[in-house]
Amino acid sequence: MTREQYILATQQNNLRTENAQFYPVGIYGWRKRCLYFFVLLLLVTMIVNLAMTIWILKVMNFTVDGMGNLRITKKGVRLEGISEFLLPLYVKEIHSRKDSPVVFQSDRNITVNARNENGQLTGQMTVGADFVEAQCKRFEVKSHEDEKILFMADEEEIVIGADRLRVTGTEGSIFEHSVETPHIRAGPSQDLRLESPTRSLTMEAPKGVHISAVAGEFKASCRKELHLQSTDGEIFLNADNIRLGNLPHGSYSSSTPNSVGPRQTVYELCICPNGKLYLSPSGASSTCQLNSNICLWS
Structure with a gap:
């Protein structure tokens, strides 16, 4: 490049630089x-959030094992102290420590529900202030040692599997329908009383009914009739003294003029065809036929 060409190019660049506009950047x-x-x-905001996070971690006592009274272990979740649940709790198993019981407390009712795979309610137990209610197909109470059924109830029957059922109420036990049991016994030094105030009392057994009062007396009383019936056997009364009180007395009248004698002290026990018993003054022979008017009016 010649000198004249260099000078010309330099002058053109200077002219372009002078004519260019400058724009601020930023x-x-x-x-x-x-x-x-x-x-x-x-x-x-970041500082406030960090401070709140640190405060929550401090208040809730967050650690690597859990939060506050909540501890996460290999066996599950462990809660220490009193815990409140405001929403439903779904767990597989709840058990307490070995040295303390489990206490469920609520201001109202406590309800435990059991559901199947489809979510349908299969069992429910409600503990209220005045009642305990269980709804299920079958309710069982078993012993701890041999898991023997102590009490079982379903729609068809109620089974009491304990060796002894004791009713300690002063009014006894009231049954509206029939009762089936092999043995009824009163407590020591107490009387056994079977009573039906407004209806009849019936005791039946396929192989006999045995009533025993070892140290006391046996008493059967009713308002109307007392029936002792044996279809295929006999009624056997075995005692030193058998007394039949309040039997009607039949009058004795003979055809002989010497009918008036001393006060009668010996009587004959007579029975009517309908089963009614009465007393007739004894004589040299049977006097039951002479007092048959009692059977006619009975």
């Missing part, structure tokens, strides 16, 4: 102030 004015304000607000 954020200036109110935009810059707004950006700084938002950055400062974001920084303050």
Whole structure:
């Protein structure tokens, strides 16, 4: 390049530089102030969130094992102290420590539900202030040692599997329908009383009914009739003294003029065809036929 060409090119570049416009680069004015304000607000928010997070971790006692009274172990979740649940709790098993019981407490009722795979309710137990209610197909109470059924109830029957059922109420036990049991016994030094105030009392057994009062007396009383019936056997009364009180007395009248004698002290026991018993003054022969008017009026 010659000198004249260099000078000409240099003059052209200078002219282009002088004619070029300069534009500022960056954020200036109110935009810059707004950006700084938002950055400062974001920084303050982050500091507040960090402080709140640290405070929550401190208050709730978060550790690597759990939170507060809640501990996460290999066997499950462990709660220590009193815990409140505001929503339903779904667990597989709940058990207490070896040295303390499990206490469920509520201001109202406590309800335990059991559901099947489809979510349908299969069993429910409610503990209220005045009642305990269980709804299920079968309710069982078993012993701890041999898992013997102590009590079982379903729609068809109620089974009491204990060796002894004791009713300690002063009014005894009231049954509206029939009762089937092999043995009824009163407590020591207490009387056994079977009573039906407004209806009849019936005792039946396929192989006999045995009533025994070892140290006391046996008494059967009723308002109307007392029936002792044996279809294929006999009624056997075995005692040193057999007394039949309040039997009607038949009058004795003979055809002989010497009918009036001393006061009668010996009587004959007579029976009517309908089974009624009465007393007839004894004589040299049977006097039951002479007092048959009692059988006619009975």
